[in-house]
Amino acid sequence: MKTLIAIPAFNEEASIGAVLAELAGHHPMEHVIVIDDGSRDATSTIARDAGVRVIRHSVNLGVGAAMGSAFKYAARNGYEALVQLDADGQHRPEFLSVLLDRVGSADIVVGSRFAGGGEFRSTWARRNVQRVIAWTVSAYARTRLTDVTSGFRVAGPKAIQLFAEHYPVEFLGDTVESIVLASRHGLSVAEVPVVMNERAGGLPSQSIFRATLYTGRILLILVLAGFRSSPPSIVDMKKRAKRESAA
Amino acid sequence: MSPQILAIILSVAMLVVVLVLLRFYFLPEKYAVIWLVAALVSVVLAIFPSLLDAIATFFGIAQPINLLFVAGFFIVLLLLMQLSLELARTREQLRKVVQSVAADMEQRSHDDR
Numbered sequence: 250m251k252t253l254i255a256i257p258a259f260n261e262e263a264s265i266g267a268v269l270a271e272l273a274g275h276h277p278m279e280h281v282i283v284i285d286d287g288s289r290d291a292t293s294t295i296a297r298d299a300g301v302r303v304i305r306h307s308v309n310l311g312v313g314a315a316m317g318s319a320f321k322y323a324a325r326n327g328y329e330a331l332v333q334l335d336a337d338g339q340h341r342p343e344f345l346s347v348l349l350d351r352v353g354s355a356d357i358v359v360g361s362r363f364a365g366g367g368e369f370r371s372t373w374a375r376r377n378v379q380r381v382i383a384w385t386v387s388a389y390a391r392t393r394l395t396d397v398t399s400g401f402r403v404a405g406p407k408a409i410q411l412f413a414e415h416y417p418v419e420f421l422g423d424t425v426e427s428i429v430l431a432s433r434h435g436l437s438v439a440e441v442p443v444v445m446n447e448r449a450g451g452l453p454s455q456s457i458f459r460a461t462l463y464t465g466r467i468l469l470i471l472v473l474a475g476f477r478s479s480p481p482s483i484v485d486m487k488k489r490a491k492r493e494s495a496a
Numbered sequence: 497m498s499p500q501i502l503a504i505i506l507s508v509a510m511l512v513v514v515l516v517l518l519r520f521y522f523l524p525e526k527y528a529v530i531w532l533v534a535a536l537v538s539v540v541l542a543i544f545p546s547l548l549d550a551i552a553t554f555f556g557i558a559q560p561i562n563l564l565f566v567a568g569f570f571i572v573l574l575l576l577m578q579l580s581l582e583l584a585r586t587r588e589q590l591r592k593v594v595q596s597v598a599a600d601m602e603q604r605s606h607d608d609r
Contacts, residue, residue, distance in 0.1 A: 307592050307593050307595075307596035307597075308589040308592045308593060419524070419525045419526070422525070466525075469525065469528070469529065470525060473518065473525060473528065476515075476518070476519060477518065477519050477520075477521065478519055478520060478521075480521045481520070481521060
């Protein structure tokens with residue numbers, strides 16, 4: 250299976266070199282792409298020197314938009330699977346084969362920290378919020394998912410086609426919304442247990458205020474996702490497909 | 497016809513417009529919250545106008561309608577401010593994109609020679 254590894258990166262010069270060096274032992278470097286989302290540091294230069302392809306956004310558009318570019322690149326170049334890997338060293342390349350083994354039987358495979366029985370080590374409130382989010386997304390996906398905000402995941406051919414047309418861009422909501430969007434378009438989602446490293450940087454939600462804002466945002470996205478129809482670009486894609494099959 | 501019915505019709509119409517725009521992805525999530533809140537508040541006030549009287553009394557405003565004007569005017573100003581900031585940010589991004597495209601084109605024509 251022709252597989253692309255996509256690494257969205259924003260100001261990651263401290264960790265991107267080590268991440269690519271470790272990845273080199275697990276995947277051919279010509280099938281790795283770094284999407285530099287408007288970094289103001291040496292992220293692009295380090296990635297190019299490591300021998301991988303680089304797409305560079307001239308302005309910072311967010312992780313969702315970076316993944317959108319990655320999916321468009323994958324669709325254009327005939328890839329059958331796309332693995333998302335974080336640039337901060339959180340995701341371990343030795344689990345690539347574990348994820349890729351399942352992509353034949355599901356359209357999206359999410360690497361979960363908690364599928365093996367692990368718990369979200371945090372305060373009582375945050376653990377329960379994570380549980381509610383996971384439960385809601387599981388209901389959309391009609392399968393039990395434990396780590397829906399995990400960015401370590403594989404998209405198969407159908408998911409690449411869908412996400413090349415539209416990938417959610419809302420800040421911090423792309424991981425959750427993409428699962429809901431895919432489920433609503435009849436794609437199947439599965440998860441496999443993985444082990445992750447501690448993040449090099451801080452969590453996106455450190456203070457109570459930020460954590461509340463983050464949770465509120467994700468819950469709003471979940472409510473909206475259930476109520477919204479298809480994004481216009483996906484409607485166009487379906488119309489095109491129908492015309493082609495009629496002709 | 498009582499003016500309350502007109503108020504209810506208008507505010508419900510606004511709520512429906514916001515929901516339809518959201519449903520078909522015309523209104524992004526980022527701006528959804530403020531419009532949803534505005535629409536819901538106007539629906540509630542249209543149905544229970546006595547709420548406005550209670551809040552006005554609390555603030556010591558003699559005419560409740562003045563509270564509505566002050567609050568409405570203030571919210572519209574905030575929305576305008578948000579629009580100005582967004583426009584400034586978008587212009588800045590556009591400038592960066594045009595400059596980088598121009599630089600890449602120059603580089604390419606240079607490489608072709």
